[in-house]
Amino acid sequence: MDIHFEGEHLLPGQLGQIAVYTAFIFALIAATAFFIASYSKKDKDRIYWNRAGRIAFFIHSAGVLVIIINLYYIIHSHFFEYYYAWSHSSKALPMNYLLSCFWEGQEGSFLLWMFWNAVLGIVLIFTLKEAESRVLSVFAVVQGFLGSMLLGLYVFGYKVGSTPFALLRNEMTNAPIFQRADYLSFIQDGNGLNPLLQNYWMVIHPPILFLGFASTLIPFSFAMSGLMNRQFTSWTKPVMPWALFSCAILGTGIMMGGAWAYESLTFGGYWAWDPVENASLVPWLTLIAGVHTALVFNKTGRSLRTTYIFFIITFVLVLYSTFLTRSGILGDTSVHAFTDLGMSGQLLFYMAGLSIPAIVLLAVYWNKIPSVKKDENVLSREFWIFIGSLVFLLSSLHIAFNTSLPVWNKLFGTNLAVPADAVAFYNKVQIWAAIIIALFAASSLYLKFKQADVKQFYVRMLVLLAIAIPLTAIIAFTGKFDVVSNIILLFAAIFGVIANLYYFIIVLSGKWKLSGAAVAHLGFALTLVGILFSSAKKETISFNSMGIDFGKEFTADAQRSNMLLYKNVPVKMKEYMVTYVGDSVAHPNFYYKVNYEVFDSADGSVKDRFTLYPNAQINPKMGLIANPDTRHYLTRDLYTHVTSVPDKTKADDKKDKEFKSHLMGKGDTVFTTGSYVILESIERVTNSKKVIIQEGDLAVSANLLVKKLDGQSYTTAPLFYIHGDRATLIDDELPEMGLTFRLNKIIPEENKIDLQIAEEEVQPDFIVMTAIVFPYINVLWLGIVITILGFVISLVRIWQKKRSSKTAPLPGL
Amino acid sequence: MKKMHIAGLVLIAVAIGLIVTMASDYSQYETFSSANGETKKDFHIVGTLVKDKDQFYDPIKDPNYFSFFLQDKNGDQCKVVFKGTKPQDFDRSEQIVLTGKMEGADFHASHILMKCPSKYKVDELEVTEYKSNT
Numbered sequence: 031m032d033i034h035f036e037g038e039h040l041l042p043g044q045l046g047q048i049a050v051y052t053a054f055i056f057a058l059i060a061a062t063a064f065f066i067a068s069y070s071k072k073d074k075d076r077i078y079w080n081r082a083g084r085i086a087f088f089i090h091s092a093g094v095l096v097i098i099i100n101l102y103y104i105i106h107s108h109f110f111e112y113y114y115a116w117s118h119s120s121k122a123l124p125m126n127y128l129l130s131c132f133w134e135g136q137e138g139s140f141l142l143w144m145f146w147n148a149v150l151g152i153v154l155i156f157t158l159k160e161a162e163s164r165v166l167s168v169f170a171v172v173q174g175f176l177g178s179m180l181l182g183l184y185v186f187g188y189k190v191g192s193t194p195f196a197l198l199r200n201e202m203t204n205a206p207i208f209q210r211a212d213y214l215s216f217i218q219d220g221n222g223l224n225p226l227l228q229n230y231w232m233v234i235h236p237p238i239l240f241l242g243f244a245s246t247l248i249p250f251s252f253a254m255s256g257l258m259n260r261q262f263t264s265w266t267k268p269v270m271p272w273a274l275f276s277c278a279i280l281g282t283g284i285m286m287g288g289a290w291a292y293e294s295l296t297f298g299g300y301w302a303w304d305p306v307e308n309a310s311l312v313p314w315l316t317l318i319a320g321v322h323t324a325l326v327f328n329k330t331g332r333s334l335r336t337t338y339i340f341f342i343i344t345f346v347l348v349l350y351s352t353f354l355t356r357s358g359i360l361g362d363t364s365v366h367a368f369t370d371l372g373m374s375g376q377l378l379f380y381m382a383g384l385s386i387p388a389i390v391l392l393a394v395y396w397n398k399i400p401s402v403k404k405d406e407n408v409l410s411r412e413f414w415i416f417i418g419s420l421v422f423l424l425s426s427l428h429i430a431f432n433t434s435l436p437v438w439n440k441l442f443g444t445n446l447a448v449p450a451d452a453v454a455f456y457n458k459v460q461i462w463a464a465i466i467i468a469l470f471a472a473s474s475l476y477l478k479f480k481q482a483d484v485k486q487f488y489v490r491m492l493v494l495l496a497i498a499i500p501l502t503a504i505i506a507f508t509g510k511f512d513v514v515s516n517i518i519l520l521f522a523a524i525f526g527v528i529a530n531l532y533y534f535i536i537v538l539s540g541k542w543k544l545s546g547a548a549v550a551h552l553g554f555a556l557t558l559v560g561i562l563f564s565s566a567k568k569e570t571i572s573f574n575s576m577g578i579d580f581g582k583e584f585t586a587d588a589q590r591s592n593m594l595l596y597k598n599v600p601v602k603m604k605e606y607m608v609t610y611v612g613d614s615v616a617h618p619n620f621y622y623k624v625n626y627e628v629f630d631s632a633d634g635s636v637k638d639r640f641t642l643y644p645n646a647q648i649n650p651k652m653g654l655i656a657n658p659d660t661r662h663y664l665t666r667d668l669y670t671h672v673t674s675v676p677d678k679t680k681a682d683d684k685k686d687k688e689f690k691s692h693l694m695g696k697g698d699t700v701f702t703t704g705s706y707v708i709l710e711s712i713e714r715v716t717n718s719k720k721v722i723i724q725e726g727d728l729a730v731s732a733n734l735l736v737k738k739l740d741g742q743s744y745t746t747a748p749l750f751y752i753h754g755d756r757a758t759l760i761d762d763e764l765p766e767m768g769l770t771f772r773l774n775k776i777i778p779e780e781n782k783i784d785l786q787i788a789e790e791e792v793q794p795d796f797i798v799m800t801a802i803v804f805p806y807i808n809v810l811w812l813g814i815v816i817t818i819l820g821f822v823i824s825l826v827r828i829w830q831k832k833r834s835s836k837t838a839p840l841p842g843l
Numbered sequence: 844m845k846k847m848h849i850a851g852l853v854l855i856a857v858a859i860g861l862i863v864t865m866a867s868d869y870s871q872y873e874t875f876s877s878a879n880g881e882t883k884k885d886f887h888i889v890g891t892l893v894k895d896k897d898q899f900y901d902p903i904k905d906p907n908y909f910s911f912f913l914q915d916k917n918g919d920q921c922k923v924v925f926k927g928t929k930p931q932d933f934d935r936s937e938q939i940v941l942t943g944k945m946e947g948a949d950f951h952a953s954h955i956l957m958k959c960p961s962k963y964k965v966d967e968l969e970v971t972e973y974k975s976n977t
Contacts, residue, residue, distance in 0.1 A: 417850060427858070
């Protein structure tokens with residue numbers, strides 16, 4: 031029973047699927063060719079196989095590009111016969127969010143990852159010389175693994191990969207609708223993009239983050255190439271610019287994730303130690319450690335084994351984090367809603383397939399990897415960098431271990447969970463890692479590689495301490511810091527800021543080119559200052575005072591961070607007078623207009639006045655989704671988000687209104703419960719906002735003035751409208767008073783009208799909101815930007831050195 | 844390599860110290876009956892919303908008080924008090940993970956994590972009853 035389905039566009043899917051196979055097969059061909067090339071003894075063979083590998087890699091990359099173009103074309107053209115387009119997009123989405131739909135799904139994110147790998151691979155083909163075939167063979171293997179995630183084939187009954195070009199009717203075989211040839215005419219629109227993701231961050235954050243993930247493959251491939259061909263040391267210099275690039279991009283990606291969470295999600299902060307956040311942070315920490323140990327090796331010949339471990343572990347952790355977030359194992363613990371697409375077995379297989387060879391090679395060659403036997407000097411820079419990298423390792427193990435609790439529970443049948451206050455749980459340990467790293471990062475710059483200039487070091491440390499300690503004391507006192515670990519962190523961060531500034535200005539005399547390390551370390555110290563102030567001194571100002579005491583059910587420490595605001599009733603929150611003044615709809619968002627005013631305590635004049643528009647999206651599929659709005663000051667942010675609103679849909683479908691009749695002439699007055707109504711005039715009208723009045727129609731309006739007892743007045747004008755031989759009554763409402771007016775009858779002989787008024791209980795208009803002040807949060811963002819700038823400065827420096835060494839003849843030649 | 848050995852030993856010592864301190868912090872997934880009697884520690888409870896019992900949330904009276912009934916995996920039902928707003932889309936939740944402690948006969952939740960039916964669920968196809976004019 032073959033059905034010929036109507037209206038389907040099968041061509042882009044078929045083209046795409048061919049490209050999927052092409053990309054996969056040519057990745058494997060490229061891997062094989064590069065592999066043979068790297069083991070070829072003869073130059074001729076090496077060049078031949080290397081060229082074959084290149085061509086295969088280019089074809090593979092072209093395949094990836096064709097997949098992307100076809101998938102984007104399908105999403106952009108709203109071909110909902112494709113499952114991917116149907117489940118991730120909808121017609122109403124603007125252009126830039128269609129891009130987000132592209133990488134919302136698992137297939138799309140693997141595709142994005144493959145795309146960056148292909149780009150980086152091509153750059154490496156053109157920049158690497160002798161190491162090309164070795165590095166690219168690792169690249170192509172990884173691309174083959176990723177490419178197989180898109181296959182969507184059944185091999186021995188096991189589904190390998192999931193293709194983005196699957197058809198809706200093949201994915202949902204049970205639905206009876208697909209028995210109809212014209213099923214597509216029933217599917218008018220797709221499921222749409224999760225409203226939480228309809229945000230510009232969703233447009234820029236994933237590409238950057240995935241470029242970061244993709245770039246960790248480069249240090250891994252370099253390390254692997256070193257092991258594979260027993261050229262244990264030749265890769266550590268060329269890897270540096272790439273490792274720094276990776277640090278900078280991955281760092282940017284993580285920061286954007288934090289900024290996104292802060293700006294548009296209602297976590298109430300930028301970092302929640304959520305498993306998905308942790309999964310991207312951990313490889314970044316090990317990568318930074320690896321960059322430092324690689325530097326030590328290049329300068330002193332030490333720490334090469336550690337460097338291998340860090341670069342390998344970084345990439346394995348990236349794979350592991352993909353497994354964690356994509357396998358659905360985090361189900362109970364994460365706010366990020368990832369579902370299992372049945373690919374977790376495959377992901378585990380790849381993780382093992384890439385990490386076991388790496389570990390075996392490392393173990394086999396462990397004793398052949400060069401190391402320095404002599405003990406290093408305790409006051410040398412390399413020693414403290416090494417110790418610092420161990421702290422990085424411990425810190426990342428701590429995060430990784432606890433993020434993996436659901437995995438341990440599954441493996442060992444345990445029932446453990448991170449405590450309710452996950453932030454406090456992680457902070458308790460990580461604060462010490464941060465303190466140690468900050469102190470090391472500041473002081474190790476004053477030490478020298480291979481030697482100890484003890485006297486100068488001590489003198490400078492004393493000077494720095496003499497500045498940092500009193501400064502810490504002043505800030506701790508004025509800022510009212512009372513937790514010991516916070517004060518120590520404050521000291522470490524201030525010491526870091528001063529020491530790195532001093533180093534940059536005095537020791538380096540402000541030479542930008544050499545300042546990479548100092549700038550990155552300064553940025554790190556500033557980040558800590560920002561984190562410390564914005565989290566330890568974070569203050570919820572919407573502290574509820576209106577709550578009725580529910581008796582013993584409430585303990586004194588109850589967090590009452592939500593405040594009820596009636597429309598137009600100002601409420602004082604700290605120095606702010608906060609008033610909810612109404613909402614407006616810009617479909618699908620409801621914007622709640624909240625006025626903030628600060629009055630001068632002396633003369634009562636307004637010092638500051640602004641309006642925030644926290645919005646809520648009332649989505650038929652997902653209910654109410656709130657987005658915060660934030661007032662940014664230089665030294666603090668005021669963050670506001672709506673947590674609850676009255677359910678207005680209930681008010682609408684109430685029982686019929688009860689009208690009371692009043693016989694009124696011009697100038698007459700009737701009373702309602704809270705107001706009096708004056709009939710100002712009765713007139714024939716020729717146009718109205720509520721109805722189109724044609725020629726020959728009769729429309730009469732009763733113009734009413736409604737005065738509330740407190741003096742406020744409103745006007746309203748119900749209509750009596752005759753079109754042809756049919757009369758229509760067009761009511762007018764004053765919802766804020768719960769009044770509805772109807773011009774029921776006109777009695778021309780008495781010059782009177784029958785005015786009907788319905789009164790109902792006024793629906794209270796209010797919002798429940800939370801307002802939080804984050805002090806000095808800008809220091810945090812500035813700190814991260816400066817850290818990344820530090821990576822970039824180092825990168826440029828290495829690059830320039832490389833170029834000048836290429837052009838200028840080496841000394842002695 | 845003496846110093847390296849010392850560094851390694853310190854590393855192991857710190858790691859053991861970490862594990863010991865962490866172990867006492869962990870919370871456990873429990874049921875109402877196993878959590879009962881223990882009022883000091885926090886627990887995680889996985890369960891479903893009891894839809895035919897009353898929920899209470901009246902922001903006009905107190906925007907920070909929300910109560911409902913949860914049925915845990917053993918089938919026991921318990922009143923839950925949450926000091927916050929009623930989470931959006933609460934009634935549609937399929938599964939709820941609570942963190943908190945028992946206080947008297949009630950469970951006081953400090954954190955609620957909901958699993959709502961995913962709109963990406965494969966077997967759910969929403970078909971509009973609307974037929975196009977073409």
